[in-house]
Amino acid sequence: MDEFKVKGKVWLITDNNGDLINDIDTDQIFHNAFLHITEISEMGEHTFGNLEGWKDFPEKCNPGDIVFAGSNFGSGSSRQQAVDCFEALGIKAIVADSYGAIYKRNAINSGFPILTFNQINNLVKEAGMKNRDEIEIDFLAGELKNISSGKIFKIDLFSKVQKDIMEKGSLLTI
Amino acid sequence: MSGKTVIEKIFTNHSEEDISPGKIVWIDLDVVTARDFGGPNVVKNFNNNYEGQSVFDPSKVFFTFDLTVPPKTIQYANNQMICRNFAKEKGIKVFDIDKGIGTHTLIENGLVQSGSIVVGTDSHMNILGAVNSFGQGMGDVDITFGFRYGRTWFEVPATVKVNIKGDPSYDYSAKDLVIKVLSILKTDKLLGKSVEFYGELIKKLNLPERITFLSMITEMGGIVGFIPFNENTSNEIKEMAGLDKVAPEIKADEDASYFEIIDLDISDIESMVSAPPYPHNGVKISDLDKVYVDFGFVGSCTNGRIEDLLKVWAILKGKKIKEGVQLAIVPATVEVYKQAFEKGILKDLLDAGAIISNPGCGGCAQGHIGMTGKGEVMVSTGNRNFPGKQGDGFNYLTSPEVVAYSVLNGFISDREL
Numbered sequence: 001m002d003e004f005k006v007k008g009k010v011w012l013i014t015d016n017n018g019d020l021i022n023d024i025d026t027d028q029i030f031h032n033a034f035l036h037i038t039e040i041s042e043m044g045e046h047t048f049g050n051l052e053g054w055k056d057f058p059e060k061c062n063p064g065d066i067v068f069a070g071s072n073f074g075s076g077s078s079r080q081q082a083v084d085c086f087e088a089l090g091i092k093a094i095v096a097d098s099y100g101a102i103y104k105r106n107a108i109n110s111g112f113p114i115l116t117f118n119q120i121n122n123l124v125k126e127a128g129m130k131n132r133d134e135i136e137i138d139f140l141a142g143e144l145k146n147i148s149s150g151k152i153f154k155i156d157l158f159s160k161v162q163k164d165i166m167e168k169g170s171l172l173t174i
Numbered sequence: 175m176s177g178k179t180v181i182e183k184i185f186t187n188h189s190e191e192d193i194s195p196g197k198i199v200w201i202d203l204d205v206v207t208a209r210d211f212g213g214p215n216v217v218k219n220f221n222n223n224y225e226g227q228s229v230f231d232p233s234k235v236f237f238t239f240d241l242t243v244p245p246k247t248i249q250y251a252n253n254q255m256i257c258r259n260f261a262k263e264k265g266i267k268v269f270d271i272d273k274g275i276g277t278h279t280l281i282e283n284g285l286v287q288s289g290s291i292v293v294g295t296d297s298h299m300n301i302l303g304a305v306n307s308f309g310q311g312m313g314d315v316d317i318t319f320g321f322r323y324g325r326t327w328f329e330v331p332a333t334v335k336v337n338i339k340g341d342p343s344y345d346y347s348a349k350d351l352v353i354k355v356l357s358i359l360k361t362d363k364l365l366g367k368s369v370e371f372y373g374e375l376i377k378k379l380n381l382p383e384r385i386t387f388l389s390m391i392t393e394m395g396g397i398v399g400f401i402p403f404n405e406n407t408s409n410e411i412k413e414m415a416g417l418d419k420v421a422p423e424i425k426a427d428e429d430a431s432y433f434e435i436i437d438l439d440i441s442d443i444e445s446m447v448s449a450p451p452y453p454h455n456g457v458k459i460s461d462l463d464k465v466y467v468d469f470g471f472v473g474s475c476t477n478g479r480i481e482d483l484l485k486v487w488a489i490l491k492g493k494k495i496k497e498g499v500q501l502a503i504v505p506a507t508v509e510v511y512k513q514a515f516e517k518g519i520l521k522d523l524l525d526a527g528a529i530i531s532n533p534g535c536g537g538c539a540q541g542h543i544g545m546t547g548k549g550e551v552m553v554s555t556g557n558r559n560f561p562g563k564q565g566d567g568f569n570y571l572t573s574p575e576v577v578a579y580s581v582l583n584g585f586i587s588d589r590e591l
Contacts, residue, residue, distance in 0.1 A: 023361055023452065025560050032539065032563070035211050035241070036249035038218055050562040072361050072395060076558065078297045080215060080313035101366050101397055102297055106313035161198050161327055171319050172223040 003166060004139040006092040006113065007147075008064040009132050012124055013054060020069055020096075020121055024051060025076035026103070030085050032077070043081050044088030063090025066135060070096065070120060074103025083107045093137060095144070095155070096120065108162045109171040113139065115155050127151055139163070177427020179333035180400045181368035184308050184424055188291050195332035195433065205234050205285055205292040206320040209276055211241040211539075212295025214253040215314035217260040220321055230324030232265040236285075238276025238294065239269065242542055243534040274507030274533030275475050277301050277309065278385075281414055282509050288411075288421040293320055298475045298557065300391050300398040304384035305411050306423050308398055331368040331397045332433035333426075338373040340441035347485075348383035349477060349555065349573035351375075352390045353446040357456025358438055365395035367433060370426055375440065376401050381410035382479040389476040390557050393453040445588035447553075448571035451561045459576065459588050468550040468567070470501040470581035471537045472574050477555035478506030478533075480513040482574040487519040489578035489590075490526035496584035501528045501577070502544045504537045527581075538564065553580045 015021050028051040030043065037043055048057040067086065073096035074082055083106045086094065093113040097120040107114040115137065123129045133148040137155060140163075144155040157163055168174045178186065182193050191199040206229075208216045229235045237257045245251035254271065261268045269279050277299060280286050290307035293299065295317055302309030310328075312320070320326055338355070346354075369391060379387060384401055391399040403423045411420050445459040472478075472486050483503065495501050503523060505511040511533050514520055520530060529543070536543035538556045546552045546567030555577055559569035570586060579587045 025558075027558075027560050027563050036247065036253055038215050038253070052561065072365060075361060075395060076297060076392075076560065078212065078295050078299075078311040078313050080212070080315060083313070098362075098365060100395065102311050102313065104366075105316055109313065109315040109319070159198055159329065161329075171315055172219060 005136065006066065007134070007136040008066045008092045009062070009134050010129060011057070011061060011065055011067050012129065012131050013067060013069045014124070015053065018124065020124060022070035022097070023072045023075055024069055026074055026079050026082040027076060029074065029082040030079060035079060035081065037081065040084045040088050043085040047085040047089055058089060061089055061091065064092055066092055066137070067094045068096070068120065068123070069094070071098045073099050075100035078102045078106070080106050080110065083110055083112050087112055104158070108158065108165055111166045111168070111170045113166065115139070115157060117144070117153070117155055123153070127153070176431045177429040179368065179426045179430045179432065180370055180424050181308060181331060181333055181398065182430070184289050184291060185328070185330055187289060193330050195330050198327055198329050200325055201291060201328050202325050203293055203320050204290040205236065205280065206317060206324065207236045207238050207276060207280070207292070207294035208257070208314070208317050209237070209241055209295050210239040210243070210250065210254045210257060212314045212317060213237055213257040216295070216318045216321060217256050219314060219318035220260070223318070224322050227322065229264050229266060229321045234324065235266045235321055237261055237266065237268040238273070238279055239271045240273070240275045240534045241539045243271035243532065245271070246542060272508055274505065274510070275478065275535055277475055278478070278506045281305055282416070282507060284415040284417045289424045293317065293326070297392050298389050301385050301389040301475055303388040303391065303398045303400050304381060306400065306403070310397070331366055333368045333370060333430070334364055335432040335435045336369055336371050337435070337437045338371060338376045338440060339437055340375065340439040342375070342441050342443045344444045346443045346445065347573040347575060348379055348386040350443060350446040351440065352387045353448050353456040353571065354440055354443050355438060356390055356394055356448070356454045359394055359436070360454045361393070361395040363394070363436070364391070367396050369396045369399040371399060371401045377404050381407060381414060382481040385479065386476050390453065393557055445576055446572065447576065447586060448559055450559045450568040450570065453558055453571060459586060462586060465551060465570065465586040467499060467553050467580050467585060469544060469546055469552040470499065470577045471504070471544065471552060471554040471556065472501070472577050473504030473506065473537045474535070474556040475506065476557045477574050478504060478510065480510050480517070482555065483510070483514050483519065484517070485574045486578040487523055489575060490528070490582065491522045493526055493582060495527040495581040499581050499584055500544065501581045502531060502537060503528050504531045504543055505533045507533050553577045553586060
C-alpha cells in the first residue's frame with residue numbers, strides 16, 4: 001500500500017557539531033506566539049521558527065522531504081500545531097531517536113508518520129547519511145533504504161494503533 | 175500474578191481490557207477539557223467530523239480559558255468566542271477568562287477525584303497526580319475524539335519507582351527538590367513512564383508542594399507522577415476542592431512490578447535554579463556566578479498557590495525591590511487571588527514594587543505578563559526556560575523564595591544580602 005511507503009530527501013536537524021539535536025521542544029518547533037493559528041495551511045511558515053540555525057527551514061525545505069532529529073523530539077507542550085506545521089510544508093515523515101509522549105500521540109492521531117530509530121546519530125556518524133540523501137521508508141516492511149548510498153536499515157512503526165489510524169487518515173475518521 | 179501500580183489500577187478501573195505495561199487499551203475518560211489554546215481547533219475538528227452531533231456527556235466536558243486571558247489580540251478574542259458559541263450549542267460549561275489556570279480550577283471545583291482520568295489541551299495536566307488522579311495533556315485531535323466519545327486509546331505506561339532518600343541539612347523548598355531530582359534524572363530516565371515517588375522526604379510534602387513537584391514530571395519526560403498520601407493529604411484535597419468527602423487513595427500493591435527502581439540521595443540539596451536553556455539544567459545557587467536579574471515572575475501551575483504568594487510576601491513585606499528590576503505576580507486562580515486579598519498581602523506586595531495580574535497562565539504563556547528583552551535575565555517560578563519561551567533573554571527557574579530575594583538584591587540569591 002502506497003500510504004505506508006515514503007520516498008524523499010533528508011533533512012538532518014543537526015547542531016554546529018553535526019550531531020542530531022536532542023530535546024527539540026514544541027516552542028522551538030512552533031513558537032507559542034503563533035498558537036492562535038488554526039488553519040493548517042498557515043502553520044508551515046513558522047516551522048522551526050525558534051530553533052537556532054534552522055529558522056530558514058520553511059524556505060529551504062521541499063514537499064516530500066523527510067526530517068531526522070535526535071531524542072525527545074517534540075517535548076513540552078501539547079500543541080497540535082507542532083505536528084501540523086510539518087504537514088503544511090508537505091514533510092512526509094519524521095524519524096527521531098525518541099519523542100515527547102504527547103507529541104507521539106498527536107502525530108499518531110493525525111495520521112502523520114513518525115518513526116523511531118534507536119541510536120539515530122549512528123546513521124549520520126557511522127552510516128554516513130548526509131543532508132539531501134534520497135531515502136525510502138517502507139513502514140510495513142520496517143525498512144529504511146538510503147537510495148543515495150544503497151544502505152538498508154531496520155525501522156518500525158510504533159504499534160497497530162498507529163497503522164490503523166494511518167490507514168483511516170486520522171483518529172477522527174476511524 | 176503480580177500486583178498493580180497506581181496507574182495500572184486507575185486504568186483497570188476505566189477499561190474492560192486487561193491492563194499491562196506496553197499494551198494499547200481503550201480507556202473511558204471522566205473529564206475532557208480544552209483551553210482557549212487548542213479549544214478553537216477542537217471546535218473546528220468537531221464540526222468538520224461530527225457535524226450536528228453531541229458531546230459524549232455535557233456534564234463531563236469543559237472549556238477552561240487560561241492562556242491569553244483576557245484576550246490580547248483579535249485572533250485570541252475570536253478563538254474564545256468560537257469556544258463559547260460551541261459551548262452554548264452543546265450545553266458545555268465554560269470556566270471563562272476570569273477563573274484562572276484550568277487544572278487548578280478543576281481541582282477547586284471538585285471535578286477531579288482520586289482515581290479520575292482527566293484529559294485536556296495542557297501539557298501540565300499531570301499536576302492532577304497531586305490529587306491522586308491521572309491527568310494527560312493532549313493535542314486537539316485527541317481532545318476532539320474525547321469530546322465526542324468520552325474515551326481514547328492509551329499505551330499503558332510502565333511505572334518507575336523512585337525512592338527519595340538522604341539526610342539533607344539545608345532548609346530546601348519543593349521547587350528545589352524537583353529541580354534537584356530533574357537535574358539527576360534529566361529527560362530520558364522517565365520518558366513515557368508513570369512515576370511513583372516514595373520516602374519520607376517526599377511523603378511529607380503538603381498539597382501545594384505536591385503540585386509544585388509533580389507539575390514538573392512533564393519536564394522529566396514522564397507521563398504522570400504519584401506520591402502516597404500522608405495523614406493530611408485527604409483533608410487538604412477536601413479543603414481545596416470544597417468537598418466533604420473524597421474518593422479513597424489509589425495505592426500501588428505491595429507486589430506491584432516496576433520497570434525500574436531508582437534510589438536518589440538528595441542529602442547535598444541546597445537552593446536550586448534551572449539555568450537556561452533547559453529545566454533539567456539544575457545548579458546550586460552557591461555554585462552560580464553572580465547573575466544580575468531584570469525581571470522576576472511568581473506564578474504558573476507550578477508555583478501559583480496562595481502558599482507561594484505568602485512566601486514572597488514574607489520576604490518582601492516592608493521592603494522595596496531593587497530599582498530597575500520588575501516583579502510580576504500571577505495568582506493561579508481567582509480563588510488564590512481572593513485569598514491573597516483576604517489575607518491583606520496585596521498592598522504590601524504592591525508597596526514593594528510588584529505588578530499583580532489577573533489569574534491565569536500569564537508569565538509562561540507567550541509572555542502575556544512580561545517578557546525579557548534581548549539578553550535580559552528573568553528569575554521565574556515557572557516550569558520551562560527553553561530559548562524564546564518567555565522573551566529574548568535568559569530564564570532561570572527557581573522557587574518563590576529565591577525570586578523574592580533575587581528581585582530584592584538585584585541578583586540571583588537565596589537570602590537578603
